[in-house]
Amino acid sequence: MTTSSVTSTTTDFAAALRPGPDTVDLTNDFTGRTAVVTGGASGIGHAIARALAARGARVAIVDVRADGATTAAADLPGAADAPDAATGLHAGFACDVTDETSVARTVADVAAHFGRIDVLVNCAGIAALAPADELSAETWSRTIDVNLTGTFRVAQAVGRHMLAAGYGRVVNIASQAAHVGIDGHAAYCASKAGVIGLTRVLALEWGGRGVTVNTVSPTVVLTDLGRAAWANENGIRHQDEIPTGRFATPDEIAAAVLFLAGESSAMVNGADLRVDGGFTIR
Numbered sequence: 001m002t003t004s005s006v007t008s009t010t011t012d013f014a015a016a017l018r019p020g021p022d023t024v025d026l027t028n029d030f031t032g033r034t035a036v037v038t039g040g041a042s043g044i045g046h047a048i049a050r051a052l053a054a055r056g057a058r059v060a061i062v063d064v065r066a067d068g069a070t071t072a073a074a075d076l077p078g079a080a081d082a083p084d085a086a087t088g089l090h091a092g093f094a095c096d097v098t099d100e101t102s103v104a105r106t107v108a109d110v111a112a113h114f115g116r117i118d119v120l121v122n123c124a125g126i127a128a129l130a131p132a133d134e135l136s137a138e139t140w141s142r143t144i145d146v147n148l149t150g151t152f153r154v155a156q157a158v159g160r161h162m163l164a165a166g167y168g169r170v171v172n173i174a175s176q177a178a179h180v181g182i183d184g185h186a187a188y189c190a191s192k193a194g195v196i197g198l199t200r201v202l203a204l205e206w207g208g209r210g211v212t213v214n215t216v217s218p219t220v221v222l223t224d225l226g227r228a229a230w231a232n233e234n235g236i237r238h239q240d241e242i243p244t245g246r247f248a249t250p251d252e253i254a255a256a257v258l259f260l261a262g263e264s265s266a267m268v269n270g271a272d273l274r275v276d277g278g279f280t281i282r
């Protein structure tokens, strides 16, 4: 082998390495982006919507509670700075994520209203707790339908728009319950473990087409849903099991979502970001 053939082979390999971006945008600025937040009428979803809107995003609040969606959208930062009275800066949309027709109509309405969808945060969820030997088939099915199949329905419908545009960020809200067993949480744990499995496949299929898909797994978060399950003796014991010694706030979950929803996380794909104070490291 001659020196020149080695050099030319090396040069070819170097040229074949795909470059990344010249600079990474660390500003976390969402100006010009549209974000869809399911379950955005309350709790964690509303905190995420506020954080995105505060950084310039136009936000579609999608929630089964129609009034809640409209009120929450009107309450977001920048709501008063509507580009024109007809469109508004943000908007609320009534949608039941267990109903395929409702999801298809809502995603079409959002795309028509804003002209684009850059970010999707799947946050709609329920927690119906019962010991496994007493859990009704109806509660099991309902939990899987909202938390897991609902996440898939919205991701698929929004993902089609993102794939056509060649850009998207999908963040699915899972839970520490996806990683560990928790008493009374059979359906909930199964649904959230499913969200992580679904996310991995979407990340694999869509990552090469400009759309990243990740999960955030919170510990208990101090929302209505979190308090309903944990404002009891069990909860007081549980907060002592968390290395940081407390439950999370909705804004702490929003901070993690902002990272995964932004420009700078382009190489984070199929990951699960645990915001659990270290509970699941044991």
Ligand SMILES: NC(=O)c1ccc[n+]([C@@H]2O[C@H](COP(=O)([O-])OP(=O)(O)OC[C@H]3O[C@@H](n4cnc5c(N)ncnc54)[C@H](O)[C@@H]3O)[C@@H](O)[C@H]2O)c1
Residues within 6 Å of the ligand: 038, 039, 040, 041, 042, 043, 044, 045, 062, 063, 064, 065, 068, 095, 096, 097, 098, 122, 123, 124, 125, 126, 127, 146, 150, 173, 174, 175, 176, 217, 218, 219, 220, 221, 222, 223, 224, 225, 226, 227
């Ligand atoms: N709070 C916690 O401790 C905690 C911990 C880990 C993960 N999570 C997850 O975070 C997400 C938000 O939880 P939260 O504490 O903010 O609860 P929340 O009850 O305050 O908010 C949930 C929202 O989802 C909406 N929703 C419920 N069913 C829906 C449906 N079929 N279609 C559309 N919207 C629907 C509700 O109307 C509500 O606005 C859920 O997915 C939950 O599982 C919560």
